[in-house]
Amino acid sequence: MDGQTIVNALILGVVEGLTEFIPVSSTGHLLLIGHFLGFESTGKTFEVLIQLGAILAILSVYSARLWQLATSLPSDATSRRFVFGILIAFLPAAVIGVMAHGFIKEVLFETPALVCTTLLVGGIILLWIDRLELSPKYTNVMDYPLSLCLKIGFCQCLAMVPGVSRSGATIAGSLLMGTDKRSAAEFSFFLAMPTMAGAFAYDLYKNRNVISTDDVVLISIGFVASFIAGFFVVKGLLDFVSRHGFAPFAWWRIFVGLAGFAGLYFLG
Numbered sequence: 001m002d003g004q005t006i007v008n009a010l011i012l013g014v015v016e017g018l019t020e021f022i023p024v025s026s027t028g029h030l031l032l033i034g035h036f037l038g039f040e041s042t043g044k045t046f047e048v049l050i051q052l053g054a055i056l057a058i059l060s061v062y063s064a065r066l067w068q069l070a071t072s073l074p075s076d077a078t079s080r081r082f083v084f085g086i087l088i089a090f091l092p093a094a095v096i097g098v099m100a101h102g103f104i105k106e107v108l109f110e111t112p113a114l115v116c117t118t119l120l121v122g123g124i125i126l127l128w129i130d131r132l133e134l135s136p137k138y139t140n141v142m143d144y145p146l147s148l149c150l151k152i153g154f155c156q157c158l159a160m161v162p163g164v165s166r167s168g169a170t171i172a173g174s175l176l177m178g179t180d181k182r183s184a185a186e187f188s189f190f191l192a193m194p195t196m197a198g199a200f201a202y203d204l205y206k207n208r209n210v211i212s213t214d215d216v217v218l219i220s221i222g223f224v225a226s227f228i229a230g231f232f233v234v235k236g237l238l239d240f241v242s243r244h245g246f247a248p249f250a251w252w253r254i255f256v257g258l259a260g261f262a263g264l265y266f267l268g
Contacts, residue, residue: 008039013222017229020054023168023249028115032260035112044109048203049219051196053226061234082142089153090194116260118163123253130246136180141187182242
């Protein structure tokens with residue numbers, strides 16, 4: 001393992017942390033940047049397993065809120081309904097993710113042009129949604145009905161196509177179904193915890209026999225970088241979204257998609 005590979009792992013870890021919780025597709029960014037850097041991970045495990053850093057980042061930022069939820073579960077029906085809603089929203093991705101795991105990793109992850117296309121299309125859709133004059137019915141994640149949580153969970157499944165964005169799919173779906181921007185982003189944060197933890201555990205299990213010592217070192221580097229970058233993104237994202245909406249992320253997706261196509265055309 002040479003120094004450039006370590007630098008690449010560090011770069012990708014930072015990119016993961018910066019993009020995981022914003023609607024621009026962290027996986028799409030990792031696959032495109034990895035393609036142009038010539039970075040190849042065993043079984044594409046690096047791109048999934050470094051998400052552990054982002055998981056710990058959101059857990060650290062929301063530790064007080066999570067503790068409050070945990071301690072109130074026995075006595076507070078609203079807390080129990082919210083936690084149940086998160087689990088219901090997680091269920092579709094858990095089932096479909098297991099069933100389609102091989103196809104996702106072996107086909108979709110290996111198609112950079114698909115990533116560019118979904119980044120572009122997703123950016124246009126997000127820009128359209130951000131400009132709609134919506135009238136939110138739900139402004140507090142604790143008040144989301146279970147039926148809405150399940151629908152958001154199905155929206156999340158679209159992100160199994162790299163470039164769609166897990167947070168982008170859940171936020172866009174939430175907005176179209178009557179939530180405001182801040183609570184949509186917050187629900188996406190909470191849903192990320194079981195979703196990313198489940199993806200991490202399942203991918204680690206599936207690739208447990210092929211991961212080498214070098215892979216572990218690279219994943220560890222990416223994990224630390226992802227945690228640090230993700231921590232700062234989570235702390236500031238809700239306020240940013242409240243002030244600026246999602247248009248900046250939509251334009252970024254469009255730029256990256258076009259740049260990716262240009263890179264594929266000129267560099268291969």
